[in-house]
Amino acid sequence: MNTTHHWITTPVTTPITTDILRGALDLEHTAHGVLPHRLPARARAQFSDGQLAMAESQPSGVRLAFRTGATVIELDALPTKRVYVGAPPRPDGVYDLLVDGRLAGRASVTGGSTLTIDMTTGTAEHRPGPVGTLRFAGLPDGVKDIEIWLPHNETTELAALRTDAPVEPAPDRGRKVWLHHGSSISHGSDAASPTTTWPALAASLGGVELINLGLGGSALLDPFTARALRDTPADFISVKIGINLVNADLMRLRAFTPAVHGFLDTIREGHPTTPLLVVSSILCPIHEDTPGPSAPDFSDVSEGKLRFRATGDPGERAAGKLTLHVIRDELARIVEQRAAEDPHLRYLDGRELYGEADAAELPLPDALHPDAATHLRIGERFAGLAFAPDGPFADRSA
Known part of the structure; x- marks a missing residue:
């Protein structure tokens, strides 16, 4: 640490929740500081699934936002790095620094704890590690608005924020709030950084504040997620439904239709007239007509490549097994039916975002997740x- 600066230490504690932390629905106090959560405690208590716990604690869309004249900023953080047995090493999570809305720096915190996951057995082992320090120096003089976007794919405990000038909450710019829920693709999957996940980029282009409830592997029409959406203030809401239900082989068509209705009913309890957009899956060739579950394919792992494959039988669609084609048709029908009494409800076919021509040009590298481009x-x-x-x-x- 550079001791020539007169640091002002601002612990990231509960009072900071509504002042300088955006995009999180809850803060948990830990031995090191606080852990941002994207699902509230009541939701987390209702299901102890390891995948969901990992996904909702990864702070996709969560950022520190404050105004300061500081030229040096340090953030102490404890990341949890994921290691997949038999898979290539993952890069360190990325922090994006925005100064007055423009990208001004990008860095990572090395070290930290590790979570080693064996996808073949479904087991995981956590090993604790030390807190690290992120440093941004040489910032322009004068008062400016700062945002530090936390890594979208790396669980991050926040220990302390240090600056060489006082910090105050960023002013309210009057921007509307967009609340989004989806799968790992909405979570950020293989985006280059937290401000370049597709929801973060869309929010920037749309001039809105993002709350991203994209939950890797966990867009499963869970009632507690619907209640979190219901209870979170928002001006626009979107829910992206499809791929996780297929690749988890979670339910059949008989259960899917009422589950979608129930999910939307719950959201409407808290947002009766808020614009609500139902989005189906982007094109995913392995699951367009083949049911799940998905399974990892390690055949090319020696070359640093991990892919996924569909293991279901297309013939089982007649028995109600879900594919992306089945889900898109049913979502379109459900939205059309409900829109007769809900003029603020709309449907978007995910293939308008990424379709066959896009797949030919930019194929999904692992057959499930889009790359940075x-x-x-x-x-x-x-x-x-x-x-x-x-x-x-x-x-x-207007």
Whole structure:
């Protein structure tokens, strides 16, 4: 640490929740500081699934936002790195620094704890590690608005924020709030950084504040997630439904239809007239007509490549097994039926964001998740469709 600076230490504690931390629904106090959560404690208590716990604690869309004249900022954080047995090493999570809305720095925290996951056995082992320090120096003089976006794919405990000038909460810019829920693709999957996940990019282009409840492997129509959406203030809401239900082989069509209705009913309890957009899955060739579950394919892992394959039998669609084609058709029908009494409900076919022509140009590297370039494309397309003058999220307040 550079001791020539007169540091002002601002512990990231509960009072900071509504002041300088955005995008989280809850803060848990830990031995090191606080852990942002994207699902409230009541939801987390209702199901102890390890995948969900990992996904909701990864702070996709969560950022520190404050105004300061500081030229040096340090953030102490404890990351939890994921290690998959038999898979190539994952890069360190990325923190994006925005100064007055423009990207001004990008860095990572090395070390930290590790979570070693064996996908073949479904087991995981956590090994604790030390807190690390992130440092941004040489920032421009004068008062400025700072945002530090936390890694979208790395559980991050926040220990302390240090600056060489006082910090105050960023002013309210009057931007509307977009609340989004989806799968690992919405979570950020293989985006390059937290501000370049497709929802973060779409929010920036649409001029809105993002709350991202994209939960890797966990967009499963869970009632507690619907209640979290119901209880979170928002001006626009979108729910992206499809791929996790297929690749988890979670339910059949008989259960899917009422589950979708129930999910939307719950959201409408808290947001009766809020623009609500139901989005189906982007194109995923392995599951368009083949049911799940998905399984890892380690055949090319020696070359640093991990892919996924569909293990279901297409013939089982007649018995109600779900595929992406089945889900898209049913979602379109459900939305059309409900829209007769809900004029603020709309449907978007995910293939308008990423379809056959896109797959030919930018194929999914592991057969499930888009790469960094595809995240940019999806984000630009979503913004162009949703925030267009005639789009479902158009600002009609003027």
